[in-house]
Amino acid sequence: MMTPQVQENQTETKPRIQIRGMDKYYTMGTNVVPALRGLNLEVKHGEFVAIMGPSGSGKSTFMNILGCLDKPSHGEYVLDGVSVGQMSNTELADVRNQKIGFIFQSFNLLRWMTAQANVELPLVYAGISKEERQERARRALALVNLGPRAGHRPMELSGGQQQRVAIARALVTSPSLILADEPTGNLDSHTSQEIMRIMQELNARGMTVILVTHEQDIANHCKRKVVFRDGRVVDDQINEQPLSARAQLSADTKAEQVQP
Template identity: 55%
Template structure:
């Protein structure tokens, strides 16, 4: 069973907003295996963001259980979750979330700093990932000096630098034009081709088409879960 990267059982999340309790996620059971490329889709209010936050270990469920890479993470403390995020998850955000004053290289090194990797090794690995995303000649540039596509590629390099079990891309093309979106999605598809497990959150159907499997959420539950006929069967 160590081929299973994500397994959730009855995952629930309630929010208390004043006197009202909002049931954002009402019990999701999902299993994602190593090497899969899954797009989570759903309209706003479907509980997709809340679900993503729990899968990304940024939030803890109200009820239910969640195993990431064989580890039961739904019952960990904040600091333990930070360690899980650091080691097992690579994030790619819609708004890139790079440190604007730091160079591309330093941005990519960031997760390694918190992993306690030494300076030389850190630099070697960060350079390697920046070259992988085609930014070998832009390493000393700072985010404001780069285009949106380049920034997102720095973010991808940063997500990969700790060799995570799961790459979590939350609307990665939301701030990019269609050409650049295509480039980023090709990049993700290529990474998946090399065995990287990817969970993609999007509300755009053409972006979701890049994934091999689509999971549709509605009102906090899984509405549809199917394989993409274009992309082929999961690995």
């Protein structure tokens, strides 16, 4: 079974992520639109954090900055003790390829490629040999219970299966940080539970998971809930009793079995 590459010492006392006084502004014509305003936030190693808030609250902007896809206008982003703002483009690319796994609401799969080929893509960019790419992709697909569907293209898969391919693609580089932007947004409730089961299992193995969602029931599966509004953190609470997606799926199965 594929094991997440959690390189950091699990007794590490420093936060995995530190956001200090972060602002982000977008210029639209003569208007300056603030997306993040003086944001301060820390995420510890192995946390499972839900980022919530209404549309326009800054959630997606925040995730893009965490994923090194965008830069703040002001403030500092420290990842594993290193200031991201001081990294070169090569170092940023290495962080994206080696430490971070991205999962998107729209799956972002290439429709003309098989599930196997889609999962292999990050390894192609990393220059991994064909044999190793294939083996690692097979292990990642098996981890999300899609091994038998490796040769199918996205249009031959359900929405939930496509999202599991996207998760496998995020895992294939053995990252230690998963960023998921509305990963259940296009899925029905049962499939959403399946995705959250996978997320919880990854977190149990040591991965730090940060998930954007507008659904309260999805956030209730996370260990911590952070609420954004107008580019600021307005609430930050530990969830002492996260819902278990595995338990919910088991209960649903039993309920279906007793139906006449």
